Amino acid sequence: MKGTFLLLITITLLCLVAFVQCYGGKGYDPLGELLKARRLKKSVKYLENSYSYSPVYVGPQEGLKEADKITTLPGQPNGVNFDQYSGYVTVDPKAGRALFYYFAQSVNSSTKPLVLWLNGGPGCSSFGNGAMTELGPFRANPDGKTLWYNKYAWNNVANVLFLESPAGVGFSYSNTTSDYVTGDTKTAADSYTFLINWLERFPEYKTRDFFLTGESYAGHYVPQLAQLILNNNKITNQTVINLKGIAIGNAYVDFETENTGMYDFFWSHSLISDEIHDNIVSNCNFSSESTVSDACNGYVAEADNMRGDIFIYDIYAPWCSSPSTPPISGFDPCSDDYVYTYLNTPEVQKSLHANTTNLPGNYFSCNDFIFDHWNEEPDTVLPTIKDLTESGISVWIYSGDTDGRVPVTTTRYGINKLGLSVKTPWYPWYNEGEVGGYVVEYQNLTFVTIRGAGHFVPSYQPARALAFFSSFLDGELPLSDQN
Ligand SMILES: *[C@@H]1O[C@H](CO)[C@@H](O)[C@H](O)[C@H]1NC(C)=O
Ligand SMILES: *[C@@H]1O[C@H](CO)[C@@H](O)[C@H](O)[C@H]1NC(C)=O
Ligand SMILES: *[C@@H]1O[C@H](CO)[C@@H](O)[C@H](O)[C@H]1NC(C)=O
Ligand SMILES: *[C@@H]1O[C@H](CO)[C@@H](O)[C@H](O)[C@H]1NC(C)=O
Ligand SMILES: *[C@@H]1O[C@H](CO)[C@@H](O)[C@H](O)[C@H]1NC(C)=O
Ligand SMILES: *[C@@H]1O[C@H](CO)[C@@H](O)[C@H](O)[C@H]1NC(C)=O
Numbered sequence: 001m002k003g004t005f006l007l008l009i010t011i012t013l014l015c016l017v018a019f020v021q022c023y024g025g026k027g028y029d030p031l032g033e034l035l036k037a038r039r040l041k042k043s044v045k046y047l048e049n050s051y052s053y054s055p056v057y058v059g060p061q062e063g064l065k066e067a068d069k070i071t072t073l074p075g076q077p078n079g080v081n082f083d084q085y086s087g088y089v090t091v092d093p094k095a096g097r098a099l100f101y102y103f104a105q106s107v108n109s110s111t112k113p114l115v116l117w118l119n120g121g122p123g124c125s126s127f128g129n130g131a132m133t134e135l136g137p138f139r140a141n142p143d144g145k146t147l148w149y150n151k152y153a154w155n156n157v158a159n160v161l162f163l164e165s166p167a168g169v170g171f172s173y174s175n176t177t178s179d180y181v182t183g184d185t186k187t188a189a190d191s192y193t194f195l196i197n198w199l200e201r202f203p204e205y206k207t208r209d210f211f212l213t214g215e216s217y218a219g220h221y222v223p224q225l226a227q228l229i230l231n232n233n234k235i236t237n238q239t240v241i242n243l244k245g246i247a248i249g250n251a252y253v254d255f256e257t258e259n260t261g262m263y264d265f266f267w268s269h270s271l272i273s274d275e276i277h278d279n280i281v282s283n284c285n286f287s288s289e290s291t292v293s294d295a296c297n298g299y300v301a302e303a304d305n306m307r308g309d310i311f312i313y314d315i316y317a318p319w320c321s322s323p324s325t326p327p328i329s330g331f332d333p334c335s336d337d338y339v340y341t342y343l344n345t346p347e348v349q350k351s352l353h354a355n356t357t358n359l360p361g362n363y364f365s366c367n368d369f370i371f372d373h374w375n376e377e378p379d380t381v382l383p384t385i386k387d388l389t390e391s392g393i394s395v396w397i398y399s400g401d402t403d404g405r406v407p408v409t410t411t412r413y414g415i416n417k418l419g420l421s422v423k424t425p426w427y428p429w430y431n432e433g434e435v436g437g438y439v440v441e442y443q444n445l446t447f448v449t450i451r452g453a454g455h456f457v458p459s460y461q462p463a464r465a466l467a468f469f470s471s472f473l474d475g476e477l478p479l480s481d482q483n
Helices: 002-014 030-039 064-068 128-133 184-201 218-235 255-268 274-283 294-306 335-343 344-349 369-374 382-391 407-416 462-474
Strands: 084-092 098-103 114-118 138-141 146-147 161-164 210-215 242-247 394-400 424-433 436-442 443-448
Touching: 002 344, 030 161, 030 255, 030 294, 030 369, 064 084, 064 138, 064 184, 098 128, 098 184, 114 128, 114 218, 128 138, 128 161, 128 335, 138 335, 161 184, 184 218, 210 462, 218 242, 218 382, 242 462, 255 407, 274 294, 335 344, 335 436, 382 394, 382 407, 394 407, 394 462, 407 443, 424 462, 436 462, 443 462
Parallel strands: 114 161, 114 210, 210 242, 242 394, 394 443
Antiparallel strands: 084 098, 098 161, 138 146, 424 436, 436 443
16 A cells, blocks of 8 residues: 555656656646747758658568557557557668557548647657547556546547657657757658558558648648658659648747747736736747847746746646646646556557667657757748648648647737638537637638647547547538537
8 A cells, every 4th residue: 555655656756857758747848948949049940942852761561560460558448449550660771760650540440531640849759648648549547557448539530640750759769879869851751751661561541531630849740741742742653642631739830929929828818917928029029039139038038937837738737746636627637657657668568569679768758859959940830831721632720728838829820920811700619519619711721729728639628629630530610500
């Protein structure tokens, strides 16, 4: 009994100590740190017009699908009626670089589309975060040993592929450690190579409708990968990827609106004073990193301090350190700790075909080295998104409206910069008899809010998230009436 108690305390403390890298940890805020570095002009260059096509590496894939099949995950609940696969896909044999994926098929998989999900960071794991705490079929129990079934999992309606990208994230790795210094262009290129190889391993999905989804810093990854796919599709003599649409949530896409929208959100949600907000509005020019003055950085630091010690990714949520506070949305704020314990269990890694090369250290939900050394990104991805809206694929942008890191104001300012005309005006959408959020359909772009959700939308509002996701896949706007 005492042992169990001590174990629980230890688990609870895991994310609280500074060196453990997970989103639930107090003060742990990879995207916030990245933004701060940008405002302080630790500038990174973007490889403009670096696009050129050459065929990608394709490795032998025979027998690997069968080898990747998961017999059963330790502690998984009974009655699982869909297939799961996970393993490595080599994207660069010379460097020894391999990306880890987890694939949750749907029941009746042959009738459902294929969806790739990417988490952001940069440096955060799509498996440990996306699959295990957000939209995947299983969540970890507090014992760190058993799993429970998430009935709102997105593999109810799609075959969902979780990719840990780039190398260094989650179980993905490279035998050439300099690969861990990377940026947007390389990440997109590796993800593309991954997809071409994965489709050789799972050829039945080659012609399936394919959708790209992700959140947070995947606001960079998803549009960039979509554009690469569309460009390559025009000239490749390898697999043409049947890309039908993208959806990005609480997505970091534009440096200027990220900052203006964030401090407006802090003010409108009563996290900062009138005075500090006025000072930011009149002194800050966020149009690029180089226009952010020292005075502005001073006010921003004051604002960030003034909002106090709250979980910025869901401003009304309790910390993991306050177990007596019932979570507002039913999401256990210590979930990251349970996943950390579960995924660092040798039998679990074995069942997942993960860590087959004795990777040093532990599995972490986010890798700080990756975001600390991120060396290439544009100030804005809006031009890429604009190109995508003109390409004929569907483009959806969604936003959980209680996130303070990439808040809904940021997303609306960003969309406004695109200057699209409204096709279907703002209306409330419904799910289970309640307003699920709001929708505006623009010309070739749909914006959906998810009411009462933080940054990690499916964690906090699983039913609304699944309803939104189903609408996206069906190409139909979310329901406008209560029935
Ligand atoms: C990385 O190195 C290990 C140990 O030599 C090897 O087993 C593994 O296949 C290499 N990974 C890749 C992707 O080549
Ligand atoms: C799978 O397909 C079968 C036959 O079409 C159907 O009876 C069953 O309800 C489907 N199951 C799910 C979970 O969609
Ligand atoms: C694709 O084109 C490259 C040259 O660009 C050639 O080396 C390769 O063999 C071609 N592959 C196929 C599958 O035709
Ligand atoms: C912000 O700086 C840019 C670049 O110097 C300039 O073009 C723009 O007018 C400035 N915005 C404001 C509101 O001063
Ligand atoms: C990989 O497995 C070894 C034991 O074989 C373990 O020491 C190490 O912590 C694991 N690495 C990760 C990243 O989980
Ligand atoms: C919308 O998409 C179509 C292609 O599907 C394109 O012809 C049209 O120009 C796009 N309109 C806008 C405003 O982007």
